[in-house]
Amino acid sequence: MDWIAAILGVIGAWLIGNKNKWGFILLLIGSVLWITVSFHTMVYGLLLANIPGLLINIRNFWTWHVTPQ
Numbered sequence: 801m802d803w804i805a806a807i808l809g810v811i812g813a814w815l816i817g818n819k820n821k822w823g824f825i826l827l828l829i830g831s832v833l834w835i836t837v838s839f840h841t842m843v844y845g846l847l848l849a850n851i852p853g854l855l856i857n858i859r860n861f862w863t864w865h866v867t868p869q
Contacts, residue, residue, distance in 0.1 A: 801840075805833035824861035831857060 808830035815823030831854040838846035 801833055802837050805830045805837060808833065821861065821864050824857055824864065827857045828854065828861070 808826045812823040812826030812830060815826065817823075831850050834846055834850040835854070838844060838850065
């Protein structure tokens with residue numbers, strides 16, 4: 801599952817760099833997977849990066865969604 805999360809993160813970042821809103825969706829899914837991996841492996845330090853990252857991705861997606869292009 802960590803490989804899938806990493807791949808989604810890379811593809812999501814690429815899409816955002818190309819000004820594609822779907823990149824945020826992939827990053828959101830990747831963040832949720834990283835949070836799941838964190839709980840399953842009991843590596844709670846991952847939560848410190850992924851929960852704020854998840855919230856920032858939601859905020860950024862919302863900002864892009866409501867801002868006219």
